[in-house]
Amino acid sequence: MQPRTSLNTFGHLLRVTTFGESHGPAIGCVVDGCPPGLALEPGDFAHDLARRATGKTRHTSARHETDQVEILSGVFEGRTTGTPIALLIRNTDARSKDYARIAEQFRPGHADYTYWHKYGLRDPRGGGRSSARETTMRVAAATIAKKWLAERFGVHVRAYVAQIGDVVPRSHDWSAVEDNPFFWPDAGQVAELESYMDALRKSGDSVGARITAVADGVPPGWGEPVYGKLDAELAAAMMSINAVKGVEVGDGFASVAQKGTEHRDEAIRSGFLSNHAGGILGGISSGQHIVVSVAFKPTSSLRLPGRGLNVHGEEVQVVTTGRHDPCVGLRAPPICEAMLALVLMDQALRHRAQCGDVGDVTPRIPPQADV
């Protein structure tokens, strides 16, 4: 239930607006509401933008963008000033001719069709605003949120790929996640995934993925009942990412089959004994790790012909050429982290505004050990 002035803006006290199209001259964002004094320079953005980028392995789109951030406002002598922070990234490797063939067609399963009905026209080049290119600016904006959360509260946000098609990790080791092209937590399965993705790419098909994002160190108390619940805002934030079809918090839909005695997170003095709730109770953080799982659909831009219509209502065989991701979920961990961090910073600022005088309340139950 967010009061929105623009559908390209989200957040309340930390408000992020993104703009730009995949094949326009640039993409950008305005981050409004960041407290003054946070150290910020263009180099801060590089790490997460590189983690999200295309063109780094053969398993993602071959488009190669430098994703160089220009800070246009809101920073003076390396510190945020409290005024709107405007960030810009120029598009340098768009190849619009790839889209000439489908300019008047609707790709089956793609937002081409719904954008057409909503606006009566569309920018077909690279999917325009519906392109995953837009997620670049979410990651850039969240660089600010991640820094602030870490410095101010010791909150850290990370994510991994928890499923590709029907393949699931056999074990979980956070230290493996950043060492392979799949953000995969089991190093022993990487060779198997390489073969899986190579075969998929050669077949011309695509596949979905599940991402799990986790925030450690969130204190109890963030989230606004009833209409600004932390889990509701996380769900909305995750669902706003291209290609997302489902979100779960904690055990999510598995809760349906659980008994109350199993689902409730019991606690003893040394801490919580489980985290089925995913760190949120009644829409408010419990001090446990926040755990969110996100389902990404298989990408719809396929070179394998599919039946569809064109803008004249004629039946056509739709074939999408160009550079596409066989599994867009493989690039999604930094994007899910970004949305998690942005929602958390917004909620932290809102908590401080209303309840800053409440202070520390006892008892403070330590979270269950690492996920």
Ligand code: EPS
């Ligand atoms: C995308 C299609 C491809 C991807 C793009 C997302 O774009 P193009 O056809 O212009 O090469 O490369 O992703 C990015 C450029 C990016 O930075 O994420 C799509 O259809 O969503």
